[in-house]
Amino acid sequence: MRRVWQFLGLLIVLGAVGVALALLAARNWLSEPVVMGVDTFMLQPGDNLYSVSRRLPAIDGEITRRIWIAHARLSGATNIKQGEYELPPLISPAELLQLFNDGKVKQRTFTWVEGITASQALAVLRAQPYLAEAQPALTVESLRAELQLDYPSAEGWLFPDTYHYSRDASPWELIRQSYQRMQSALDAEWEGRAAGLPYNSPYEALVMASIIEKETGAPEERAEIAGVFVRRLQKGMRLQTDPTVIYGLGEEYQGNIRRKHLRQPTPYNTYVIKGLPPTPIALPGRDSIHAALHPAAGETLFFVAKGDGTHQFSVTLQEHEAAVRAYQLKRAENYRSSPAQ
Known part of the structure; x- marks a missing residue:
């Protein structure tokens, strides 16, 4: 009987050792980075842990599938979320499970x-x-x-x-x-707008912002260009800005503005109409919206493109015409600067 108990004790020890070794092996497998074999993985609607494990190349056996699912249940990580996931070259099965639970899908x-x-x-x-x-x-x-x-x-x-x-x-x-x-x-900029602006609504400010956006690619000029346009509106002068003409021409515009275009009556031809065009002409950024509602103070009423992305600003028509001769007429005989008079 004594030998029987000794034998049973040995079996229990061996069993415990076996379980410990199995748990250690499972733990090592869960934490060891493996090659997934795919760059992306899609969790479909209706997927569960078992269906997902069967499609993962790195979980290629029934034992490893059971280990992965058991780990998910024991750790409370069973709430996998559908979507497309981007997989790193190496990732452990435990990390993969956490990725699916976090729902950090590919962006x-x-x-x-x-x-x-x-x-x-x-x-x-x-x-x-x-x-x-x-x-x-x-x-x-x-x-x-x-x-x-x-x-x-x-x-x-x-x-x-x-x-x-x-x-x-x-x-x-x-x-x-x-x-x-x-x-x-737009609402935030409108709330903090400068006083005395010639806009009746935030929408008119959006229209102006879109014109400013198209007129210059130089961030430092936006407020100055806004100041020119605001002063022209306040004085009852036409805006005379080329981008609105181009927008109004639509597909008719082929890359060059000609004198006939400046005389062509469209709702967007600011050489013909007074005030703002009826709608914006582009998507303005936040800086252009800010400029439209916070124009630079000054006396300038004209500007002309220099050809380097910036503009020459003028107070009088005489100064402006001299700038046009200096910067524009040398390069394009048929070109009319905006705004003019």
């Missing part, structure tokens, strides 16, 4: 740069991979309808920036996010 990006039109912005969005199908289709007309805009156009209402999205994201959700950002930026 893609696109950028709307300042100064593009709504139509161009939608073209950029349509070109992005792995977005859900847009319903309705992404057009300027549907943009105005979907955002329920009480304005003549949806132009100017998308905020230019870099946006992040996950696989199968809704294009319209990204658009609404951008629209809300533009609303917030």
Whole structure:
């Protein structure tokens, strides 16, 4: 009987050692980085731990699947979230499980740069991979309808920036996010605006901001250009700015503004109409919105492009015409600077 108990004791010790070794092996397997064999992995709707484990190349056996699932249940990491995940070259099974629980899905990006039109912005969005199908289709007309805009156009209402999205994201959700950002930026700048500006509404400020955005690529000039336009409006002068003419020409514009274009009556030809055009002409950035509502003080009423991305500003028409001769007429006989008189 004594030998029996000794034998049973030995079996218990050996069993305990075996269990300890098995647990140690499982622990090592869970924490040891392995090659996943794939760059991305998709958790589909309805996936569970078992179905996921069967599709993971690094979990290639029933034992390892059971270890992985047991670890998930014991650690409370069973709430895996659907989506597309980007996998590093090496990752441990435990880290992989945590990744699926954190829901840090693969992010893609696109950028709307300042100064593009709504139509161009939608073209950029349509070109992005792995977005859900847009319903309705992404057009300027549907943009105005979907955002329920009480304005003549949806132009100017998308905020230019870099946006992040996950696989199968809704294009319209990204658009609404951008629209809300533009609303917030415009409202904030409007609340802190300078006194005495010739705008009747935030929308008119948005129109002005879009013109400023198209007129200069030099950040330091935005407030000065805004000052010129504000003073011209206050004095009842036409804005006479080329970007509005170009916008009004649409597809007719082929890269050069000619004198006939400056006389062509369109709602956007600020050489013909007085005041602001009826809608924005592009997507203005926050800095241009700020400039429109915080114009630089001064007396300048004219400016002309120097050809290096900056402008020469003038107080009088005589000074401006001299600047035009110096900077523009040498390079383009048929060119008319904006604004003129």
